[in-house]
């Protein structure tokens with residue numbers, strides 16, 4: 034079941050899907066709705082009735098879904114949503130940054146970021162398997178225009194292989210008139226004994242279970258990535274992508290397509306004799322703290338590029354990296370650069386320059402408490 | 412017994428009285444019926460029942476005498492407003508249980 038409302042740059046996706054449904058190539062119900070809020074409401078309702086659901090949005094559309102994003106996660110419905118990352122107004126802008134999905138960070142969704150077009154397709158297939166195993170909705174994010182309107186050769190797996198990989202959806206609860214149930218009614222602060230005499234969760238216990246599900250979902254994400262590799266030959270058995278981290282003392286961190294650009298920046302730094310590597314964030318929620326610590330053990334300088342900012346603080350990825358390293362004994366200098374907002378082009382050379390500019394900080398004993406720098410013309 | 416034993420992963424219940432908990436606990440005043448004024452009681456036959464009709468919580472019985480289930484009455488006072496013979500008075504919970512309220516504060 035697909036319910037989506039078109040918004041740039043997500044539009045080609047919804048257009049294609051509705052064509053597939055209309056042409057009979059995709060055996061699905063396409064519900065045309067009047068808003069993104071309704072799109073996700075239709076998905077959550079259909080998911081409770083036992084259907085596998087999909088929606089997609091960007092920027093203002095995703096913001097308009099905000100209430101229902103919380104709802105889908107709280108109701109533990111394995112909805113899959115493609116977020117085609119776009120900047121949020123004011124002022125109006127239709128181009129790419131990651132402020133839209135980062136603003137939905139705390140809604141209880143798993144967030145996966147794709148670096149290229151192949152990863153978008155592969156991640157959507159994995160997203161269903163992950164969501165339907167841990168009963169947490171999954172958002173697959175990819176950069177608007179950078180990927181959404183760009184073309185690259187993509188291996189499209191066969192229906193038989195996909196069916197082998199992804200079993201049919203088993204709902205944990207199902208609306209059924211023959212066995213009437215209430216779901217997600219007013220649930221007060223304290224647990225209550227239900228009409229059958231069973232002590233049931235209060236609001237807080239249900240929210241604990243959501244956190245527990247996300248905490249434990251890392252293992253499932255990796256296992257599903259391995260299973261995917263076995264069938265399709267492309268491995269996703271990781272929470273982040275590693276490029277030359279084994280000997281790197283300078284690590285560039287970036288998420289989404291920027292992680293590809295970062296490998297070019299690392300090439301440039303390597304030519305100059307620096308031991309640079311790249312950590313490309315793939316799964317942002319759950320945040321892979323433990324794995325990250327291992328990967329960053331050798332690092333002395335970590336330069337984090339964020340296409341988003343928590344205003345008054347810093348980029349979201351940077352905050353997460355700092356929190357993961359706290360108390361770990363890795364005392365790397367961490368530098369944060371805000372880049373690419375509203376579609377501003379980010380060049381590999383600029384990323385390499387930002388790293389070079391940060392190198393003297395290694396000697397100065399720089400404290401990781403400053404606000405980020407912006408690569409812009411101000 | 413811990414709540415995990417219920418095995419739910421989202422809020423789930425079967426239709427039934429009290430599935431949302433004892434909602435009467437929110438109330439700060441409650442309705443008291445003066446059976447000597449209430450028409451069904453006075454005439455000893457089914458009559459009037461306007462309070463039963465208007466109660467938004469469906470906690471008033473259509474019986475002789477009329478009874479109110481205070482476990483779920485939210486204290487809105489609609490019944491006392493619609494009663495044509497002023498048989499229902501809203502009583503402040505604090506007046507009834509002043510000692511409890513002191514403990515709360």
Ligand code: SF4
Nearest residue numbers: 466484485487488490
């Ligand atoms: S106070 Fe309100 S809820 Fe309580 S019995 Fe009267 S009408 Fe019903």
Ligand code: SF4
Nearest residue numbers: 449450459460462494
């Ligand atoms: S409305 Fe008043 S008189 Fe009528 S049944 Fe209710 S309490 Fe009695």
